[in-house]
Amino acid sequence: MTNSGIKFNILSTDGLARRGCLKTAHGEVQTPAFMPVGTGGTVKAVMPEDVSATGAEIILGNTYHLMLRPTAERISRLGGLHKFMNWQKSILTDSGGYQVFSLRNRQTIKEHGVIFRSHIDGKKIELTPERSSQIQNMLGSNITMVLDECTEWPVTEDKARQSMELSMRWAARSKSAFQQRPGYGIFGIVQGSVFPELRRESAARLVDTGFDGYALGGLAIGEPQDVMFDVLEKTIPDLPKLRPHYLMGVGKPADIVGAVKRGVDMFDCVIPTRSGRTGQAYVRGGSLNLRNARHADDDRPLDAGCNCRVCQNYSRAYLSHLVKSGEMLAGMLLTIHNLHYYQSLMSNIRMAITEQSLHNFIKLFEEQQETGPIVSETY
């Protein structure tokens, strides 16, 4: 993999945790990294410059949404996704498969690909591994993901094997259709549900094909946290050490901390953005529900220890008023704060790894989670 289009350097390690730096055509990404989700060409409710100001160096775009609207062809004609959405840093795109399966688009899976109906206009659409790579190429994505079948959970081992084997054949085809160029790469996705043998076999087959990075798919879909951690512990040792490891769709702060400890480098999740739009704020020790009446007269910031522009300028009372009034500004401000919380968590994690103090960091983090979010007067 020395010819990879995506450079990845591991700067230091602490146990299994790694502090690294990914280099794409659109700049560096310090890892462990959290990628805000920019579903349909926008990280919902936030200006791209504000996403960047929280510290994010890479975002995730959803191939499924973009291929349906405004279409990859249109984005390509307009100069690619970076220019289209005014985001100058790196972009990773998923393959479209996850939404095809999770939105239950009456899909039919065949060896060739998956046929589904658009949730927008009901139109029949075929997505193949080749087409997915082609779409992601048209978008100008820095990191293309292979098309895979997202195996449901729970599932029998037999079904998980069939699904994994299909995904591995699709992974090889996705790779073949990927256009190699400097600063751009393609990641394989390990499947196999919670079965260690299947995960091991999946990892081996991906390594055989050769990818710029390795993702763990089929997790964070309802299984308990310890089951997920168990899969990580049994799978990550089988992945190439010198390539980035990406845990897809994860997660809550505690999931991220636990996964970093087990060797994961990259994450994406809608939690900070989605919860921001529903009145929830992540703070030290947990989260606050701004709909709760106790915030109505509270002139303190969301988190006195946070230096984001929301905590510098607005009280819980004001945010609570905005949430109750259904004002757009509520979602805008809470999303910025939550993204800042997540990026700040990642930054602290990176520092802890550099200082070989991840163990203490996690201990303190867990103590704070135990104590709960900061709600008392004595902060």
Added chain:
Amino acid sequence: MTNSGIKFNILSTDGLARRGCLKTAHGEVQTPAFMPVGTGGTVKAVMPEDVSATGAEIILGNTYHLMLRPTAERISRLGGLHKFMNWQKSILTDSGGYQVFSLRNRQTIKEHGVIFRSHIDGKKIELTPERSSQIQNMLGSNITMVLDECTEWPVTEDKARQSMELSMRWAARSKSAFQQRPGYGIFGIVQGSVFPELRRESAARLVDTGFDGYALGGLAIGEPQDVMFDVLEKTIPDLPKLRPHYLMGVGKPADIVGAVKRGVDMFDCVIPTRSGRTGQAYVRGGSLNLRNARHADDDRPLDAGCNCRVCQNYSRAYLSHLVKSGEMLAGMLLTIHNLHYYQSLMSNIRMAITEQSLHNFIKLFEEQQETGPIVSETY
């Protein structure tokens, strides 16, 4: 009126149009000025720093909305509206009357005041001139508006007279209840519908009471533009020349231009913000509907002559995609652009007055309106 809490200097004139500067406890306001509407403690869909960046020096807050939620008492406890919503420049608040009448809250009007039901929880509430002034004082509003009855249009002269006379008695009571202090003021509101005699009498009675500024109410409620201009021409000469003249709830760009020419100094309107949230963009010569299919592949900015951050960074194609996808960012970006358009219009108007070229400015403006919004390739 030399003891007014609000300083107002007229810097130059051009015909009846005036270029002035209003001074409140929260800074200067260059006039003619447009005030974005910050209904419930937020200019909808925009960060206050972005409102400020468009050039706005004063915003309008709605007493009706704020008194119901989060209540004036709560805002007062939290340090006033400026601090609550993180807006450091001037604030004018309306009296609450307009919404009481326009939201048709099953209101009962008595000499003492108006009794209505909250649109939020149906609670019975009384709003009197004294209570309105007290609420606006608790909010910390720089400019308090008197409580008036917003006479409907069309209306008989008899009914208009009764309504105007009630409003004049309320105006005097509002003023009595107002707490005078430097940097803060109270404006009277001329009523009398479209009847010149009533307007003249109303103006005289307000001048008799003495106010820091004089507003024209009961306009922009459905009457044709020429009827409104006619009222302005017949009423403004009766207002004190050295005090600001404020045309409430106006308006479209052409209304503003025509009203400035007739001696109006201040405006407020929801048009730039509301239309931004419904996919409409104000540009040279008119407005664009971003839902229109012709924008889908158009990589030009909304207005090539606009230097706002939206026109600098986003294409019509992208904005059209956001609007069609129902993304919050659509409303956020279009609102910023529209507010910038309005403030830029005001800035150009001010420059034209200073240069004694308002006549030419208006001629060019009207020619552009005639030509229509910029849609062709040859800009």
